[in-house]
Amino acid sequence: MSTLELLGFGSTGWGALLLVAAGVTLAVTAVALLIGAVLGAIVAAAKLSGNRVLVFLGSVYTTIFRGVPELLIIYLIYFGGSSAVTAIGQAMGYEGFLGLPSFAAGALAVGIISGSYQAEVFRGAYLAVARGELEAASAIGMSRGLRFRRIIMPQVLRYALPGFGNVWQLSLKDSALISVTGLAELMRTSQVAAGSTRQYFLFFIVGGALYLILTSLSDQVFNRAERRANRSMPSAMGQV
Amino acid sequence: MDIEFLSSTMVTLLKALPVTLALFALSVSIGCVLALVIVWMRVGGNRYLAGFAKGYIFVFRGSPLLIQMFLVFYGLAQFDFIRNGPLWPLLREPFVCAVLSLALCTAGYSAEIFRGGIRSVPPREIEAARAIGMSGFLLVRRIIAPIALRFALPAYSTEVVLMMKSTSLASLVTVWEVTGVAQRLISHTYRTMEVFLCAAIIYLVLNFIVLQAMALLEHFLSRHLRAAPPAAKA
Amino acid sequence: KEWKTVTITLEGAYAPWNMTNPDGTLGGFEPELAKVLCERAKVECKLVASDWDGMIPALNAGKFDIIMDALSITDERKQVIDFTIPYAATPAAFATTKDNALANAAGTGTEVRMDVGQTGVKEVDALKEAFKGKTIGIQAATVYAKFIYDNFGDTATVREYKTGADRDIDLQNGRIDLGFDDSVYFQSAFDAAKGELAFTGPQIVGPIWGAGEGLGVRKSDTDLRDMFSAAIKSALEDGTVKTLSEKWFKTDVSPK
Amino acid sequence: MPEVPRLSVRDIRKSFGAHEVLRGISLEARDGDVISVLGASGSGKSTFLRCINLLEVADSGEVWVDGEQIRMVQKGGRNRPASQKQVDHIRAELGMVFQSFNLWSHMTILQNVIEGPVHVLKRPRAECVEEAHALLKKVGIGDKANAYPAHLSGGQQQRAAIARALAMKPKLMLFDEPTSALDPELVGEVLRVMRALAEEGTTMLVVTHEMGFARNVSNRVAFMREGLVDSMGSPQEMFGAGASPAFRQFIGHFQA
Amino acid sequence: MPEVPRLSVRDIRKSFGAHEVLRGISLEARDGDVISVLGASGSGKSTFLRCINLLEVADSGEVWVDGEQIRMVQKGGRNRPASQKQVDHIRAELGMVFQSFNLWSHMTILQNVIEGPVHVLKRPRAECVEEAHALLKKVGIGDKANAYPAHLSGGQQQRAAIARALAMKPKLMLFDEPTSALDPELVGEVLRVMRALAEEGTTMLVVTHEMGFARNVSNRVAFMREGLVDSMGSPQEMFGAGASPAFRQFIGHFQA
Numbered sequence A: 001m002s003t004l005e006l007l008g009f010g011s012t013g014w015g016a017l018l019l020v021a022a023g024v025t026l027a028v029t030a031v032a033l034l035i036g037a038v039l040g041a042i043v044a045a046a047k048l049s050g051n052r053v054l055v056f057l058g059s060v061y062t063t064i065f066r067g068v069p070e071l072l073i074i075y076l077i078y079f080g081g082s083s084a085v086t087a088i089g090q091a092m093g094y095e096g097f098l099g100l101p102s103f104a105a106g107a108l109a110v111g112i113i114s115g116s117y118q119a120e121v122f123r124g125a126y127l128a129v130a131r132g133e134l135e136a137a138s139a140i141g142m143s144r145g146l147r148f149r150r151i152i153m154p155q156v157l158r159y160a161l162p163g164f165g166n167v168w169q170l171s172l173k174d175s176a177l178i179s180v181t182g183l184a185e186l187m188r189t190s191q192v193a194a195g196s197t198r199q200y201f202l203f204f205i206v207g208g209a210l211y212l213i214l215t216s217l218s219d220q221v222f223n224r225a226e227r228r229a230n231r232s233m234p235s236a237m238g239q240v
Numbered sequence B: 001m002d003i004e005f006l007s008s009t010m011v012t013l014l015k016a017l018p019v020t021l022a023l024f025a026l027s028v029s030i031g032c033v034l035a036l037v038i039v040w041m042r043v044g045g046n047r048y049l050a051g052f053a054k055g056y057i058f059v060f061r062g063s064p065l066l067i068q069m070f071l072v073f074y075g076l077a078q079f080d081f082i083r084n085g086p087l088w089p090l091l092r093e094p095f096v097c098a099v100l101s102l103a104l105c106t107a108g109y110s111a112e113i114f115r116g117g118i119r120s121v122p123p124r125e126i127e128a129a130r131a132i133g134m135s136g137f138l139l140v141r142r143i144i145a146p147i148a149l150r151f152a153l154p155a156y157s158t159e160v161v162l163m164m165k166s167t168s169l170a171s172l173v174t175v176w177e178v179t180g181v182a183q184r185l186i187s188h189t190y191r192t193m194e195v196f197l198c199a200a201i202i203y204l205v206l207n208f209i210v211l212q213a214m215a216l217l218e219h220f221l222s223r224h225l226r227a228a229p230p231a232a233k234a
Numbered sequence C: 001k002e003w004k005t006v007t008i009t010l011e012g013a014y015a016p017w018n019m020t021n022p023d024g025t026l027g028g029f030e031p032e033l034a035k036v037l038c039e040r041a042k043v044e045c046k047l048v049a050s051d052w053d054g055m056i057p058a059l060n061a062g063k064f065d066i067i068m069d070a071l072s073i074t075d076e077r078k079q080v081i082d083f084t085i086p087y088a089a090t091p092a093a094f095a096t097t098k099d100n101a102l103a104n105a106a107g108t109g110t111e112v113r114m115d116v117g118q119t120g121v122k123e124v125d126a127l128k129e130a131f132k133g134k135t136i137g138i139q140a141a142t143v144y145a146k147f148i149y150d151n152f153g154d155t156a157t158v159r160e161y162k163t164g165a166d167r168d169i170d171l172q173n174g175r176i177d178l179g180f181d182d183s184v185y186f187q188s189a190f191d192a193a194k195g196e197l198a199f200t201g202p203q204i205v206g207p208i209w210g211a212g213e214g215l216g217v218r219k220s221d222t223d224l225r226d227m228f229s230a231a232i233k234s235a236l237e238d239g240t241v242k243t244l245s246e247k248w249f250k251t252d253v254s255p256k
Numbered sequence D, E: 001m002p003e004v005p006r007l008s009v010r011d012i013r014k015s016f017g018a019h020e021v022l023r024g025i026s027l028e029a030r031d032g033d034v035i036s037v038l039g040a041s042g043s044g045k046s047t048f049l050r051c052i053n054l055l056e057v058a059d060s061g062e063v064w065v066d067g068e069q070i071r072m073v074q075k076g077g078r079n080r081p082a083s084q085k086q087v088d089h090i091r092a093e094l095g096m097v098f099q100s101f102n103l104w105s106h107m108t109i110l111q112n113v114i115e116g117p118v119h120v121l122k123r124p125r126a127e128c129v130e131e132a133h134a135l136l137k138k139v140g141i142g143d144k145a146n147a148y149p150a151h152l153s154g155g156q157q158q159r160a161a162i163a164r165a166l167a168m169k170p171k172l173m174l175f176d177e178p179t180s181a182l183d184p185e186l187v188g189e190v191l192r193v194m195r196a197l198a199e200e201g202t203t204m205l206v207v208t209h210e211m212g213f214a215r216n217v218s219n220r221v222a223f224m225r226e227g228l229v230d231s232m233g234s235p236q237e238m239f240g241a242g243a244s245p246a247f248r249q250f251i252g253h254f255q256a
């Protein structure tokens, strides 16, 4: 069969299946990133709070979820989570097995991991905000929350954007590990296609190319955001 | 808890630790140097070099390491000119290929992280350096790099830890490091959780050490942001 | 518990045992056999694809009820799950590239029968002499790996791959000299390699490879195991397995 | 019943490490008071202002605003404000113009000015925008409303900072060298604005090096020296014959 | 043969977007010249200084230092210096004190001061440290050598910035409001240092709002208005009867 046929959208081509898989990857990653953003912000705030207990808890979170291989966390949440749900079900009189859907378990696992990365990105960006500007905010009586929302957040986003883009990339690729839950995302579908047709290079290259397409789409979003966030900055770097 | 099984698993896994450490140390140091070169191309002002660096970062950040490693190890060897070329004795070795693809990948990520750090350097301080005649490498070495490093460190320590975990992919190319050995053990024993738990502890300890070292460095580089130490009379 | 619907899992990427069609449906030897078995066991069957690495833990976590994925019946696996009687048993053999000096080693085209743990077989020792100092690629954690270590470990270099496919590519690329694996698997790999690879040396058959490939079920589901064992028995007896096997493997893999 | 002072500071002390910057400062300001704070560089003037609105927390001493004491607690061996809410609420009534401006770099000048009124005081946006434009015009940068701080000259930034503080309509203003980056023409301009404020009854503490301002606009002059108030009095007293020798030396350079 | 001017600027123009900030400025400075640059806030004084050492690249016009023209090329529709090397070498001979100090936040004051001599001029470190201590003492912050900029008062930072520029021993100094954050006592101090420099033959361009300096220390006064040199002359001429009406209005506020 020719390469074109293999990748086509007809009944003999893998095109449609791969595109759907790319969509699943995108969706899982986006949900995971949202979960991670919330967790990351909370953990970063804890680590910056100066409260000894909170700092410790924050450090435990970032150390464990950055330090333990992703695959283990996915296993824990997918299988462990299922056992927990089953136990609860049986306690309530339900016979047999219950489980977390693969999508939910995968998004949750990748989200928890990405939260630990995002916490560090946010923390680094917070430290880059000029102290004087924070003081100016305090001086007009901005409450902690307001100061955070009006002065810190916009600037943290500006400084965090490159790192945030990195985390997005990471999560995009961590989502490939969800394949152990049987979710038909891009990585698994490429491997299935490769194994079913024995065209390993073709489908790995096509899979890689699809990841690159996802990347370039998201890069465009991030570039636009960066340009917007930096319009108030003088550009000393570009000069002599 | 089957203590005997856990301890024998631990012993088996620890035997693979040197491989993991070697992969890690080599790929992080090579990757870091490569990243510096790439970020220099990226922000240096030459349009073609910047374009190349952008493309490099795009490809190596944008695709899964698993695929990159597969293509480096199995893909390159498909070409006759590589198999007959002078580098074949090196590229033939699985370990070399594993280090190579790990380093290429982390270089893409690190370059982007370093660029973020550079963006955080206050433009006024760069200006002051230009005004006394600094430029090029001197400016980078004395002013931009130290400040940028401080800002990039949290993200970079994350990347370093990621590399520790990424070494686990090397078993794909027949380099049997800790995770690979763990997976092999699982397919003998089917005690997934127990074996993975042992592996997790090993990685956690390694990464804890790495993160502590990075935190120490960060603390050291933040002197100027902290309040004056008590009784610091010169 | 009444079995009305049963969920069967397979990888969907292990042609020709089981594979995925471009339209997303599953095809191959096992899906077709599964259909027959389910009819005979009088249950509704649902086929789902899942990843090989998580398959056994997922079975025990209740994600599905049966594994049908060329799963060899081994003592190690019996510790954690239960098996039906085998529905297939396949020989194993060495493969190398066509133009290699090791091609057509002594005994090519013949069969050698071996028992569990057996070493010192005459034909194998002849190969050992011929393969001295060469590199043999095997798939990690398989019965074949143990055989190679036992018989060739001291004279040849052994390299373990995560998948057979990776090993096949390296064999073609020349990083290794020989591969050793399930010969049914090899046969279909040869087709994909456009005739660059070929068997060398005798086919090794017999109990050394265990009882063959069976369905994996949870230990608690003895009723399910017995239902499907009966179904397999009848499918073997009336030649259904043989027909399907010849259709997909071009040879009969039914256990003898 | 005696009038409650707008601001009352009692025996404030503050050290950075081993360096004792403020060594017991007390000061009282009533409605409409304009107090010039003079002193050599490094004498602690900025630190003093920063202690009043708690940007720096004094090691000991009391701050009272409108008869309300800012409550402090000892925590972890350090003095800290007891209630963040009280601090926020008091700060909203204190305006501050920083020596280094501290404009928010991610906002345009207009956004800088309306930020406090809209988000802290929760006043209607349209109204605030209108007032902001008027204020910016008053300090002579009406055309820079939509520029970002990084694109402004030093003097323009300083005037934006003044406009930002005025927009909060505080009862008490703390100015830290509000005219340092201004040319004589603008100094006159800004001093006129401040005089108008004083006449409307706004209380002001002004750190300045402008002797003209100290002498002609303020009704009291405090001279700080090495973390203490060396002397204090009406301009007539301070610039007259009764001044302390240290102050006379300090202003001597100005009159020469 | 006429003397080569230390600095010669010819018809410099610079726009930010649609806003033309410099509209054709020319100026010449000979050895030992001390030129005060006066002008309203926003008139382009800082931009003018920044164009001289190419921190801002002028859209057109020429800059000559010691008879050597800074070569420019048109690239991508923008004017750019042709040789980075030439720019670096000329900058090392031009000292600059910024309006906003721009100290390096990650270095102590001492490190800030020796940075240029050690790393740009490649002079021996010990010698530079010794000189730096002497300089810091001269500007009155000898005790702050090991402090970081963030821990210094405004006036102390400004003096550190002056010391940093002086440490390069430049032939031509560009000062952007070098005394804005200083009290009268220190203003006198710093002006004395500058006068001594002038007597040693250092050429200076000083943007300032200190009329005292303009009148008593400088030998020429340039008045900028809306991106042009409105008028220029000796202090006697400028502060005498022959001054332009605009300048008279500008300083009117000072004398009032």
Ligand SMILES: Nc1ncnc2c1ncn2[C@@H]1O[C@H](COP(=O)(O)OP(=O)(O)OP(=O)(O)O)[C@@H](O)[C@H]1O
Pocket (backbone or CB within 6 Å): A234, D150, D151, D152, D153, D154, D155, D156, D181, D183, E016, E019, E021, E039, E040, E041, E042, E043, E044, E045, E046, E047, E048, E099
């Ligand atoms: N990077 C920039 N982008 C846009 N406009 C700028 C930029 N820098 C300066 N300007 C504008 O150019 C004009 C001149 O600025 P400049 O800093 O030269 O003034 P100045 O004479 O030094 O004033 P001051 O006495 O207040 O420091 C101002 O109107 C300013 O808003």
Ligand SMILES: Nc1ncnc2c1ncn2[C@@H]1O[C@H](COP(=O)(O)OP(=O)(O)OP(=O)(O)O)[C@@H](O)[C@H]1O
Pocket (backbone or CB within 6 Å): B227, B228, D016, D017, D019, D021, D039, D040, D041, D042, D043, D044, D045, D046, D047, D048, D099, E150, E151, E152, E153, E154, E155, E156, E181, E183
């Ligand atoms: N965060 C800090 N850490 C350590 N020392 C500090 C800090 N802030 C200020 N100081 C020191 O405290 C002293 C007083 O500083 P302050 O800023 O109050 O002076 P100032 O009177 O405002 O001077 P200026 O007129 O120069 O602005 C200075 O010697 C300064 O070095």
Ligand SMILES: [Mg+2]
Pocket (backbone or CB within 6 Å): D045, D046, D047, D099, D176, E153, E154, E155
């Ligand atoms: Mg001050």
Ligand SMILES: [Mg+2]
Pocket (backbone or CB within 6 Å): D153, D154, D155, E045, E046, E047, E099, E176
């Ligand atoms: Mg200026």
